[in-house]
Amino acid sequence: MTSATGLATLVPSIAAEPPRTARFLRTAGRGLLASRLTPWLVPFALLALWAAASGTGRLSPQFLPPPWAIAEAAWSKILDGELAANIAVSFRRAISGFLVGGGIAFLLGLANGLSRLSERLTDTTVQMIRNIPNLSLIPLVILWLGIGEEAKLFLTALGVFFPVYVNTFHGVRTVDAGLVEMGRSYGMTRFELFRRVILPGALPSIFVGVRFALGVMWLTLIVAETIAASSGIGHMATEAREFLQVDVVVLAILIYAALGKVADTTVRLLERATLAWHPAFADPRTSK
Amino acid sequence: MTVKPADRDFDALFADPSTRARAARGVSIRLSGLTRRFGELEVLRGIDLDIAAGRFVAIVGRSGCGKSTLLRLLSGLDRPSGGELAFGAGEDDDVVPRLMFQEPRLLPWARVVDNVAVGLGRDRDAPDGRLRVASALAAVGLAEKAEAWPAVLSGGQKQRVALARALVSRPRFLALDEPLGALDALTRIGMQSLLERVWLAQGFTAVLVTHDVGEAIALADRVVMIEEGRVALDVAVDLPRPRRRGSAEAARLEAEILRHLVHEEPPDVGWVI
Numbered sequence: 001m002t003s004a005t006g007l008a009t010l011v012p013s014i015a016a017e018p019p020r021t022a023r024f025l026r027t028a029g030r031g032l033l034a035s036r037l038t039p040w041l042v043p044f045a046l047l048a049l050w051a052a053a054s055g056t057g058r059l060s061p062q063f064l065p066p067p068w069a070i071a072e073a074a075w076s077k078i079l080d081g082e083l084a085a086n087i088a089v090s091f092r093r094a095i096s097g098f099l100v101g102g103g104i105a106f107l108l109g110l111a112n113g114l115s116r117l118s119e120r121l122t123d124t125t126v127q128m129i130r131n132i133p134n135l136s137l138i139p140l141v142i143l144w145l146g147i148g149e150e151a152k153l154f155l156t157a158l159g160v161f162f163p164v165y166v167n168t169f170h171g172v173r174t175v176d177a178g179l180v181e182m183g184r185s186y187g188m189t190r191f192e193l194f195r196r197v198i199l200p201g202a203l204p205s206i207f208v209g210v211r212f213a214l215g216v217m218w219l220t221l222i223v224a225e226t227i228a229a230s231s232g233i234g235h236m237a238t239e240a241r242e243f244l245q246v247d248v249v250v251l252a253i254l255i256y257a258a259l260g261k262v263a264d265t266t267v268r269l270l271e272r273a274t275l276a277w278h279p280a281f282a283d284p285r286t287s288k
Numbered sequence: 289m290t291v292k293p294a295d296r297d298f299d300a301l302f303a304d305p306s307t308r309a310r311a312a313r314g315v316s317i318r319l320s321g322l323t324r325r326f327g328e329l330e331v332l333r334g335i336d337l338d339i340a341a342g343r344f345v346a347i348v349g350r351s352g353c354g355k356s357t358l359l360r361l362l363s364g365l366d367r368p369s370g371g372e373l374a375f376g377a378g379e380d381d382d383v384v385p386r387l388m389f390q391e392p393r394l395l396p397w398a399r400v401v402d403n404v405a406v407g408l409g410r411d412r413d414a415p416d417g418r419l420r421v422a423s424a425l426a427a428v429g430l431a432e433k434a435e436a437w438p439a440v441l442s443g444g445q446k447q448r449v450a451l452a453r454a455l456v457s458r459p460r461f462l463a464l465d466e467p468l469g470a471l472d473a474l475t476r477i478g479m480q481s482l483l484e485r486v487w488l489a490q491g492f493t494a495v496l497v498t499h500d501v502g503e504a505i506a507l508a509d510r511v512v513m514i515e516e517g518r519v520a521l522d523v524a525v526d527l528p529r530p531r532r533r534g535s536a537e538a539a540r541l542e543a544e545i546l547r548h549l550v551h552e553e554p555p556d557v558g559w560v561i
Binding site for chain 2: 178179181185196200201203275277
């Protein structure tokens, strides 16, 4: 056998069979992509790292208590009912602020998207108010409304308002003009045009606004609760800080992270349900 | 792409049996001195045209000659600046023109069947609405795609859905604004024969705007060339139907119309797609 034929038989086998490590990586990659646990890998790795650092004593409990101390704190707060009450209060504030601010923003965004007159009348004003950092209003809001529920509702609603408004307006304005013309030529009434063409066309953009708004909602609420409240997760954290209960402070932060994730997941499910037609939102498990 | 021979069913769904019925289905169109101005720009400078009921007329011309503007006037999307546009023989003909656009313009958030139902217009809630949608979809060979989202269809399939949407109200006049322009050559030929068959079966009046002289001759009874806002050429295409592509007579006609179209154009400008 000459060396040339030897090489010829060798080369294809190299090409056909990649080295074992490469094959392993490729299978592992595919597995990672498919698994539902994959998104949780990084959070759990961080948790493990945290536990290890605490367990070996490299992380001082005054700086960051170990995870089990947080769990203990959570357990005792659950037992005395304080945690559930505080979460319920914060959640109610968040939702009502979101509904009020988001609702008004949605209606005004639609109105300004559909009517040039309405836009001329109100858009400049909205844009001016939008550029005031809403948290800078806290002193004024406290002077006006005290530290009662109205202050929190006002701040949260105001924070939620702008992302929903801007994206609803943008969504309505960027609906494909060709589709609107088609609808007109097929005799749709103005209401039908809105319901069947404009609103569904604006929906992806509206959802972007809603997801932004949820982030702003928590941010505003936490700050408001930290500064001026007698209940809620933010209040719990502030109180704990005064008594140097680092574990409770961390617990409050983790609860915010969890609540944020819950809100985001809810919107994602809503997106999937209403935007099933959209290739980018179709459920990868049900579409072909 | 071509519709498989459930053809007989399809013709049965649509055909009006006699030629008299055919003439009654279509509507005649009369244009006299029709003009359209956009500010200083006079796009149509007085179009006179008589289109008999149930005929298929193709309008050809260079880009910017005003043919698309003319079609928008015919389909009611735009109003003339002057002159007259009349459908029917003067009696109170209720003509709801239907227009097929260059792009399919399907609602991406509505399933195929609901997109076709858009074409029912004011009859959307008619008791036989669903049935009419189903038969229109069958007519374009897409019955099995009724529940699909437009996003999963090919370009040719989307345009067939758009055709079903245009046909579902059984219009007496159908305007076609280069609806096959974006399709590949083979899909195009399939669509042309589908259009011809549907037109033969339904007998509506059809006006097709196209860049493609070959397509105009394959489909139309009459080819009208527009140049600088006026009718520059009006040729009858008297070829037997259903038409076969590539006959000598069609080639001769095509060459003749092309000669008129090109005569002032610099030779290397590709205005025929």
